[in-house]
Amino acid sequence: MNVNKKTNIQANFMHEKANEMIQQFANKNIAYGDSFGKQFAKYGTISALVRINDKFSRIESLILGAENNVQDEKLEDTLTDMACYCLMTLYEITKGDTHLNENPKIEQYSFENDKELYYFYDNFFNILRGDNNGKDKNNMQKKDAEGTNRLP
Numbered sequence: 001m002n003v004n005k006k007t008n009i010q011a012n013f014m015h016e017k018a019n020e021m022i023q024q025f026a027n028k029n030i031a032y033g034d035s036f037g038k039q040f041a042k043y044g045t046i047s048a049l050v051r052i053n054d055k056f057s058r059i060e061s062l063i064l065g066a067e068n069n070v071q072d073e074k075l076e077d078t079l080t081d082m083a084c085y086c087l088m089t090l091y092e093i094t095k096g097d098t099h100l101n102e103n104p105k106i107e108q109y110s111f112e113n114d115k116e117l118y119y120f121y122d123n124f125f126n127i128l129r130g131d132n133n134g135k136d137k138n139n140m141q142k143k144d145a146e147g148t149n150r151l152p
Contacts, residue, residue, distance in 0.1 A: 021084050036085070040092040048089035055082035 029036070039047045055078055062075045 025084050036088050052085050
């Protein structure tokens, strides 16, 4: 398979899973009263390490064939949980350096269309890499209108 085609397929898969993870995070975080954030504030990064390690141990058990006593939990669920804990940790260690409102509403993450969501994620990952280089939604839309920046 062509690497560009495969990359687009993978990116679409990740996009779909990221949206599912964001919604799952929002639902659980509200239901649990931000228990992760509170624990992180109290114990620091070690609290994140413990939760991520628990998920890693669960993944290891599932892959190595240990008996699965939680019938409705699949490997995919545990991998998603671990990814979410990693992103929650990233948020907690960088929240003082972000441009997010301290009390964001979930509604701010609703997007008019896939292109807006693409711009959001592209900008988000550029910020995480420390490589924003002026890549914001307006700049990318301008480039796209000029035909110099094509979406996957």
